[in-house]
Amino acid sequence: MLTNVDITLFNAVVDKETRQEKYYSTLIRGVSYYESEAISANDGIWTDKSVYRFRIPTIGAEIEGNRTYIPEKKYNAWNAPMYFTLQKGDLILIAEASEPEPFTRADIESVAKWQSCRVITVTEYADNTIRGSDAIKHLRIGGA
Numbered sequence: 001m002l003t004n005v006d007i008t009l010f011n012a013v014v015d016k017e018t019r020q021e022k023y024y025s026t027l028i029r030g031v032s033y034y035e036s037e038a039i040s041a042n043d044g045i046w047t048d049k050s051v052y053r054f055r056i057p058t059i060g061a062e063i064e065g066n067r068t069y070i071p072e073k074k075y076n077a078w079n080a081p082m083y084f085t086l087q088k089g090d091l092i093l094i095a096e097a098s099e100p101e102p103f104t105r106a107d108i109e110s111v112a113k114w115q116s117c118r119v120i121t122v123t124e125y126a127d128n129t130i131r132g133s134d135a136i137k138h139l140r141i142g143g144a
Contacts, residue, residue: 005033006029006031006095008095022104024080025099029062031056032138033094037051051143069129071085072085089121092119093119127139
């Protein structure tokens with residue numbers, strides 16, 4: 001699998017006290033990245049948007065702190081330093097973010113602006129680590 005970028009994945013967790021989303025980051029090196037333009041028509045109105053695809057291979061990717069992937073239902077702020085997850089609404093930067101945690105969305109947008117990159121929102125994901133040979137096992141992320 002061709003790996004061409006390093007990303008920072010921000011997992012959203014709702015703070016029980018403030019009821020606001022806070023984001024915990026995980027730097028992942030050696031990710032496969034593909035971007036395309038999608039055009040659609042609805043009621044005669046044409047729209048276009050960028051579509052992003054990321055694949056995190058199980059072999060070759062370097063995950064910050066040797067964190068392990070766990071399903072989103074098991075993920076929370078308490079275990080954030082040891083694990084990462086994928087869930088709709090998470091954010092991705094194709095850059096390194098090393099601010100103190102937890103992040104707010106404004107913090108992430110500020111880092112994106114400073115590093116001249118986009119904030120990508122996770123719209124879909126799949127755990128493709130169950131079947132197949134070790135060479136093709138990966139986590140797939142779709143974003144917009």
